[in-house]
Amino acid sequence: QVQLVESGGGLVQAGGSLRLSCAASGRTVNQYTMGWFRQAPGKEREFVAAITWSGASTTYADSVKGRFTISRDNARNTVYLEMNSLKPEDTAVYYCAARGVLEAIPRTTPANYAYWGQGTQVTVSS
Numbered sequence: 001q002v003q004l005v006e007s008g009g010g011l012v013q014a015g016g017s018l019r020l021s022c023a024a025s026g027r028t029v030n031q032y033t034m035g036w037f038r039q040a041p042g043k044e045r046e047f048v049a050a051i052t053w054s055g056a057s058t059t060y061a062d063s064v065k066g067r068f069t070i071s072r073d074n075a076r077n078t079v080y081l082e083m084n085s086l087k088p089e090d091t092a093v094y095y096c097a098a099r100g101v102l103e104a105i106p107r108t109t110p111a112n113y114a115y116w117g118q119g120t121q122v123t124v125s126s
Contacts, residue, residue, distance in 0.1 A: 009120030022096030030074035038092035050106035
């Protein structure tokens with residue numbers, strides 16, 4: 001089993017930055033694809049970013065491309081999401097997820113991820 005704990009959320013003004021962290025425990029995730037997803041009130045959970053086990057391949061939702069950066073530190077069993085130029089529409093609960101597959105291109109569908117954290121709230125004020 002893999003346990004994921006997100007941190008780093010909060011309230012920030014539009015144009016500001018936040019860095020989310022996702023710490024994994026229970027099993028090393030250095031061979032897992034890791035992803036970030038978000039869910040705003042009344043909306044479905046949507047893909048934000050994902051990174052393969054080696055960090056060699058990343059993919060982003062069009063809405064965050066150029067503003068968000070996903071990275072990982074396998075020695076620390078931790079994944080990060082650096083969020084810059086935040087907009088009010090980025091307001092959501094952000095979830096970290098893990099997928100126990102060695103792959104060259106990370107998946108973007110929530111159903112492909114077996115392990116999920118509890119989420120951290122990000123609120124961007126205008």
